[in-house]
Amino acid sequence: MTMPAKLPARDFEEIRLAEAIERGRCPVCDARQEASYASLRGIAREGATDRGLRAQMDKGLGFCQLHSSGLSKMELQQTSSQLATAVLLDALLRRRLATLKKLAGNDAGNQYRGVAELADPRCPVCAQTAEASTAAVRRLLELSADPAWSGGLGAAEICLEDVYALWTAALAGSKEVQARWSSIVAAQLRRLEALQKTLAEYAHNSTSDRRHLITPEQHAAGAASIRFFGGTPDRDRQR
Numbered sequence: 001m002t003m004p005a006k007l008p009a010r011d012f013e014e015i016r017l018a019e020a021i022e023r024g025r026c027p028v029c030d031a032r033q034e035a036s037y038a039s040l041r042g043i044a045r046e047g048a049t050d051r052g053l054r055a056q057m058d059k060g061l062g063f064c065q066l067h068s069s070g071l072s073k074m075e076l077q078q079t080s081s082q083l084a085t086a087v088l089l090d091a092l093l094r095r096r097l098a099t100l101k102k103l104a105g106n107d108a109g110n111q112y113r114g115v116a117e118l119a120d121p122r123c124p125v126c127a128q129t130a131e132a133s134t135a136a137v138r139r140l141l142e143l144s145a146d147p148a149w150s151g152g153l154g155a156a157e158i159c160l161e162d163v164y165a166l167w168t169a170a171l172a173g174s175k176e177v178q179a180r181w182s183s184i185v186a187a188q189l190r191r192l193e194a195l196q197k198t199l200a201e202y203a204h205n206s207t208s209d210r211r212h213l214i215t216p217e218q219h220a221a222g223a224a225s226i227r228f229f230g231g232t233p234d235r236d237r238q239r
């Protein structure tokens with residue numbers, strides 16, 4: 001796959017999106033991971049003492065599974081301890097316990113509604129990543145007016161979920177955006193067709209008597225298909 005020359009970028013956001021594409025990463029996954037990292041790092045640093053966060057916790061804010069464990073990992077990485085997380089989770093557990101006790105005393109109908117309501121953790125990190133995702137999609141569609149970006153997006157390793165996100169946003173946009181997206185998606189479909197072909201060859205060579213026939217391209221197609229369905233893996237960060 002040949003990528004066009006460096007993508008023109010005017011600000012920090014655009015530089016990051018361009019870098020993601022040039023490094024074979026899904027630019028929307030990358031933006032989400034960056035936002036999640038920044039958000040978790042902030043909470044790991046100040047969460048336990050942040051009054052705003054505590055006030056929001058009183059109103060039912062919590063952390064989803066991914067970001068509860070993400071928070072503890074972030075703190076561990078930054079301070080070699082998980083004390084701040086413990087303080088935060090204690091505050092959270094205390095509030096959640098009170099809600100659950102109250103709920104358990106209700107009739108079945110109210111419990112049903114109550115549990116459904118609580119199933120949404122109202123995670124502040126998820127809110128940040130969703131916002132970053134929307135902003136990245138919007139920016140990429142704007143940038144696609146530039147032929148270099150349009151070409152870059154057509155060849156980029158955009159994951160399936162974010163193909164859908166871009167597609168949906170493009171359809172809600174102007175006729176120009178829709179036309180731009182349809183040429184990008186046509187290029188994406190050609191990319192995926194080539195990927196599928198190589199993946200099929202890889203799969204064909206998966207039996208033990210054919211395994212020696214596997215080429216590096218076929219092996220790479222296996223990894224690319226996992227990224228396509230599973231999203232771009234998080235970057236190694238040592239900051």
Ligand SMILES: [Zn+2]
Binds near residue numbers: 026231
């Ligand atoms: Zn993605």
Ligand SMILES: [Zn+2]
Binds near residue numbers: 063067125127
């Ligand atoms: Zn979350």
